Amino acid sequence: MDNTRRSLLTGMAVCAGGALSTGCATAAALPQNKRIEPAVSGISRLRSGGSVNSNDPWVEIDAEAFRNNVREVSRMAGGTPIMAPVKNNAYGLGDTVVGPLLASMPEVSRLACVRVSEGLALRAAGVKKPILNMSEVTEEEIEELVLNDIEVTCWLDDAGDKLDRVSKRLGKPIPVHFFIDTGLNREGMPYNRALPWMKDLARRPSVKVAGIYTMFIHDIEHDKAQLARFNQLIAEARKENIPLGLIHASPSYTTFYLPEARFDSVRSATALFGLYPDANAVSMADLKYVWRLRARIVRLEQLQPGETVGFGPKYSVEKPTTLALLPVGSTDGYPSSAVNNCKILIGGHLYPVVGSISSAHTIIDVSEKPDVNLGDIATLVGPDHQEIEPRAVAKQAGIGHYALMSRLNALLPRKLV
16 A cells, blocks of 8 residues: 555545544645644534534534443443444544544543544544454555554454565554454354464464454343353463453443453443433433534524425415424434424424425424524434433434434534533
8 A cells, every 4th residue: 555545544534533624635745654633623524614603503412421421331331441432433423523532531441443444533533542443454454554553353264364464564463353253143253163263363473462352242142142152262262372362342232231241341332322222221320312413593484374385395384384494404314204203492492393304404383482583503303302312303203213323414513512
């Protein structure tokens, strides 16, 4: 991989993680080995344009709610260090905002991601704690990860030869985590043929064993069987004097329900973001919602009986009706099924969503309490009222809580509050 491509990737990560940007030409020209510390700002965008006071919708990230959830997960895990996954753009909330926030907390010992670009963006955003990439990667990507001090996952049969070649080019061993498939049957080296594979990798000068992990399926009986297989493999590896490094296995579900799976670090993710693994877990921890979807009113008009709203049209008013327009829609992650099902909070009052939700517009009926003004902030999703809480909106819109969060448009500004 040439230095031009590596510098470009680093520059792209800065644009993803930096403050309100005016362009990326300067960042892209920086040498690949330079550690970049972006300026602190109250807003983060993926690309240039707009201003802090823009009419664009935005996502707010509640720092104190995250701190609360980290403390709760740490308590549930008996103080075991937390490996915080910020994969898939931090589950929709923005990895270059959430990642540095989580990394600043003492209970969080390291972060994890599943895309090379995520790890690079986290480094460019100033994260200095260890980062693990949890996906199988190419030789070129291994180089990128190692040059940015990000640990590598392996599980394929040819991992040793691949690591030998990369190590020879870089002139140093590669930090590797063994990913063991104990029953998920999706990724990882199958547990029943992992031992000789691990032994082969561990004896190679090209490999520095940094850890070993597995992934559960979130069913308690099945997880117990997986844990038994994992423990057996660990015991056999120790008899063979195979180094194991950091042992980790526990996501949020097993952090709640399977304390014997904690090992050296809990890999809790969704609980940090305020999502309980199931209804029974609500009484076990006090998790907080960590985000809001917000927009400003950009139009207020009164319609007369018989007038219609939007394309089609499918909605007409039967009496004088005051409608407010919000410049946020399904493209931004607000579900179109919220029409006639959900309400939106403005100035402490709830207003129904009516008409239709288009790609970039949502219409609400403010007739019941029309003392709203252009520029007033509307909260479509957030912790400020039980009817707009993420779980409530997801249920009313007929989607999952996780889906609601993860579908937020990555291009929306993220504001840390």
